[in-house]
Amino acid sequence: MVLPVGRSFYTNTRFGRVKGFRYAADNGRADAPVIVIQGGISATGQLWRLDGSGWWQSLYNVFAPAEDVQVISFDYLGGVGGSDTPTQPLTVTEHTQAYTDALTQLGVESVEAWVGGSFGGVLGLHAAAQQHGPVIRRLAVIGAAHKPSIQSALLRSFQQLLLQHAESPQQGVILARALAMLTYRSADEFEQRFANSDDALQYVLAQGERLLRRHGNQANTLFTHLTPALNDYQVDPKRISCPVQVIGFASDSIAPTALVAELEALLPHCHSYLSIETPYGHDGFIKNVADYQQPLRHFIPPLKTSRLELTENPL
Structure with a gap:
């Protein structure tokens, strides 16, 4: 059983020192199959x-x-x-080079599966398409998706203007994070959750204040x-030779359905x-784990063959 406590470590890369965490059973083998989650x-x-209170706690099951x-995961x-x-x-x-270099320094020659949500998914696409590591x-x-949407690029451009x-x-941090919350969630959620726009505004501003309170100047x-x-990346899906599972969210404006479907069509080996459907928009990758946990588990062989099935949060 993979324990919910990660052992931290550091590796030096050409771009700086990277902190990572390794999650495994206490008696797990050091050469056990590696799954990277970002x-x-x-x-x-x-x-x-x-x-x-883990960052992706809902994925633990x-x-x-x-x-x-x-399981290995890196701080960015x-x-x-x-x-x-x-x-x-x-x-x-x-x-991508920094984290694949870190894996190489750890002695990892192959990754059984790379599971990436949002930015981590973009990095996974790059890692699978590159010819080294x-x-x-x-x-x-x-x-x-394999490239940014125009709307998401505009969002990030406006965030830069707010900071300036x-x-x-x-x-600047509070306003930039508040703006991001408008696109991380869907219009339907805002309609269902808030009685008026003033309440919604207070909510998104509070999310910006929360980020600043938790992490300060960082x-x-x-x-x-x-x-x-x-805003400036592009992956050629045709260069990815491994099986890929693509999971999208119909209300996601950061990785919209049209782009995710385009990625699926261009991949040589799209497994599934x-x-x-979710009101949570882009945040569906965190909020809707229950909707994709079984397909994900069956996609990754070491998880599919596990004998223990958890139906409730064990923590």
């Missing part, structure tokens, strides 16, 4: 925690039953975790070092494509 730009490698795997360079913040922002390609045997792309014109960096680098990279 989340969105505000993610850390602390996927799961005993108190239930998918991996906990595995008896002989190790320039993110809110323990990895370095480079002087200059990295491109998506450079981010550990071999990616399977790739699960959740809420991501805000009265303080702190105000929150600023999400918008100076990570989000701009997502699942489109999920």
Whole structure:
């Protein structure tokens, strides 16, 4: 059983020191199959925690039953975790090189599966398409596509303008995060959840304040070092030779259905494509794990053969 406590480690890459976490059974083999899990730009490698506050806690049920795997996740360079913040922002390609270099330094020659949500899915596409680093045997792309949508690029451009014109960096972070919340969730959710626009405005501003409160000045680098990279990337899906599972969300405006369907059509070996109806928009990749946990588990061989099935959160 994969434990919800990760052992932290550091590796030095050409782009800076990267902090990572390894989740495995206490008696797990050091050479057990590796599954890499990467989340969105505000993610850390602390996927799961005993108190239930992990970044992608809802995904734990998918991996906990595995008896002989190790899960590895990295804090992003320039993110809110323990990895370095480079002087200059990295491109998506450079981010991918950093984390695949870190895997190589750990002695990982092949990755049984790369599971990526949002930014992590973009990195997974890059890692599977590149010609160096550990071999990616399977790739699960959740809420991501092979290129940015025009709307998401506009969002990030407006975030940069808010940072430039805000009265303080702190105000810039609050406003940039509040704007992001408008596109992370769907119009239907806002209609169902709030009685009026004033309540909705207070909610999105509170999310910006929460980000600033939790991460302080480090929150600023999400918008100076990570989000701009997502405006200028493109992956050729035809270069990806491994089986790919594509999971999208019908109300997602960051990775809209048209782009996700285009990715599915261009992949040489798309194992399966699942489109999920949800009011949560882009955040469906976190909120709707229950809707895709069984397809994901059956896509990854070491999880499919696990004998223990969890039906409730074991934490």
